Amino acid sequence: MADLIAALREGLDDSAVLTDPQVTAAYANDMASFCPAGAPAVVVLPRTVEEVQHVMRTATALRVPVVPQGARSGLSGAANASEGCIVLSLVKMNRVLEVNAVDRYAVVEPGVINADLARAVAEHGLSYPPDPSSWEMCTIGGNIGTGSGGLCCVKYGVTAEYVLGLDVVLADGRLLTTGRRTAKGVAGYDLTRLFVGSEGSLGIVVRAVLALKPTPPPALALAAEFPSTAAACEAVCAIMAGGHVPALLELMDNTTLKAVNAMTGMGLPESTEALLLASFDTPDPAADLAALGELCTAAGATAVVPADDAAESELLLAGRRATLVAMEKVKGTTMIDDVCVPRSRLAELIDGVAEIAARHDLVIGVVAHAGDGNTHPTVCFDASDEGECARARASFDEIMALGLELGGTITGEHGVGVLKKEWLARELGPVGMELQRAIREVFDPLGLLNPGKLF
Incomplete structure (x- = not known):
């Protein structure tokens, strides 16, 4: 431990090396439930690429595992x-280094907050569309690590579609540059895409080149009430089959509506089964x-309420x-699932979740990025009740199994x-897992980067 701390301080300010156990304990977890975590030996907060390289060289020399972190807003551990x-x-490392309005890209460090980037590029008449629900706190590095989506991905796509290039510090401290700053480019294997969604297991992203879009016109929204989730999902299918391209298409079930009303007093329609x-x-x-x-009315909507302006839409x-x-306030603790199914199977997934909730005597609310079939069943439970915890974990697994059964x-x-981790193996199969592990070993032969994650 003393050798590790001394070596780290050779390339970092003392203030960037945290060793107090009460301080380092705060960095042990992200926001996921049922995910074990260990006690870090040290927390480092570099400000430069060279400092990250020093950390990785030190870790490699002393064979110490490294866990990269952003805002710790993740939901999978x-x-x-x-x-x-x-x-x-x-x-x-939270600087927006460049905004290029002609070539429509931004160069940013990994600690930049998603919403801060959106505001910075808006000054140039541009937008960065990926907008996770946690956009006011989550970082671009974390978004890249998990391949984040967002509310507007039905029209604008997910993080992977906006990452043009990366600077990555490898496990041994070397600096790798991938991708490009041009509108097109197909030179060699697409290593940039390989890093997106790799959860820090292949290298440490220290700089990103991100594609930007022109700022769209102000959006107008509507809310449609349905007597069943099946009717709401029928409307979703009709919208997408009809060639419509909404900027956002979201679904909230009755359980979620009640929870939001209880917290906010917004007066959302609790008599409807799906909004x-x-x-x-x-x-x-x-x-x-x-x-x-x-289309909503034809599918059985009991009310369709359009907004009059952008403020009412928001x-x-x-x-x-x-x-x-x-949903966290319902029971104090939540497990948020993230099953994505074909849009045509969305109703089956949501109705299946309701059956699972009833069978396990649990409160499970569902919100969904309905336009792309990505659902977030949220299991609410009392963490102090062992029986309820066990039922929550069982229901979570059953929801994932249902998603795979529906082709998701x-x-x-x-x-x-x-x-x-267990479910990744089920989805990819033995051949897929063998190749995934082989790729990881190429980048990190000593297994130091984020060990115990993914596989």
Whole structure:
């Protein structure tokens, strides 16, 4: 331990090397439940690429595992500390280094907050579309590590589609540059995409080149009430089959609506079984909303309420953004699943979750990025009740099994981490797992980077 600390301080300020156990304990976990974590030996907070390289060279020389972290807002345990590890927190590397309005890209450090980037590029008439629900706290490095999505991904896509290039510090301290700053490029294997979603297991992202879009017009939204989740999902299918491209298409079930109302007093319609939220940022959003509203009515909507302006639209969406905190207040602890299924199977997944909740006598609310089939069933439980904890874990696993049975995936945007290691093996199969492990070994032959995650 003394040798490790002394070696780290040779290339870092003393203030960037944290050893007090009461301080380092705060860096042990992300926001996931049921994910074990160890006690870090030390937490380091580098500010430069060279300092990250020094940390990795030290770790390699002393054979100490390294766990990279951002804001620790993840939901799979991917940022949880390993026993005796170096926690490499990148939150101090938080500069937007360049915004290029002609070539439409930004160069950023990994600790930049997603919302801060959005505000910075907005000054240039540009936007960075990926917007996870935690966008006011999550970092770009974390978004890249987990391959994050967001509310607007139905139209604009997910993080992977915006990462043009990366600077990555490898396990042995070498600096790798991948990708490009051009609009097109197919030179060699796409190592940039390989790092997106790798959860810090292949290298430490220290700089990212991100594609930007022109700022879209102000969006208008509507809310449609449905007597069943099946009817709401029928409307989703009709919208997508009809060629409509909403900027956002979100679903909240009755359990979630009640939780949001209990916390916020927003007065969302609790008599409805499902609330569908849609928005358009097209040149004529009112016309697009009218067409979408007709499809909702045809599918059985009991009410369709369009917003009159952007401010009212944001008010409609505020309830959706409040769901995570609202569901936590139901029982005190939540497990948030992240199953993504084909849109055509969305109703089967949501109805199946309701059956699982009833069978295990649990409160499970579902919100969904309905436009791309990515659901977030949220299991609410009392962490002090051992029986309820066991039922919560069992229900979580059953939901993932149902997702795979419906032709889906165990994670659409939250990642695997610790929570879903067993399920990754089930989804990929033995050949896929063999190749995944082989790729990891090429980049990290000593197994020092984020050990115990993914596999």
